[in-house]
Amino acid sequence: EVQLVQSGAEVKKPGDSLKISCKVSKFNFLNFWIGWVRQMPGKGLEWMGIIYPGDSETTYSPSFQGQVTISADKSITTAYLQWSSLKASDTAIYYCARGTIAVAGGYYFDYWGQGTLVTVSS
């Protein structure tokens, strides 16, 4: 069965850097997109961006462009989401998900990781 396994919860201070991971298995990492979704405490889902590991093409939501970096390592079938300087407002659960192309364009997420809780507090 398709699996996306995310790294564990993190507690960081404002200004810290962070890189969380999403290890995938049971499907061809190079033939699908991997996206990231933020869910702030008690709030809805926010689409952050997506990467195609086959050629590292990456698209960011305008809301997250310049705030985070999405990358992938084909050799270990793992995608990453990173911050260079965290803020308290980055406190959230972050999900990775497999993206499949939709009929009318764009992607939908058909498999999801379990989520990584990131807490940023001084």
Place this chain on the structure above:
Amino acid sequence: SYVLTQPPSVSVAPGQTARITCGGYNIGTKSVHWYQQKPGQAPVLVVYDDRDRPSGIPERFSGSNSGNTATLTISRVEGGDEADYFCQVWDRIRDHPFGGGTKLTVL
């Protein structure tokens, strides 16, 4: 950016039909996807491309999309359907907004 509007809550008795709407300008021209999220769990895709169901999703879940409104319909609602439901589309500026979510309560 493109805005998707969902009702904050929908309530329905067991065995009845729940309809959750997702409003957006000319949404009928876009592919709409729906996710179910239960407390403490990751979202699950229940409908994609307006009306298709992933394997393992009951036939009770169906979708439609026309004009300015897409609808997720859950027939013969069960207690286990109680969850938050989110719609999602792709916008031409390459954003993929989600709706604000609808909490389905089974009375």
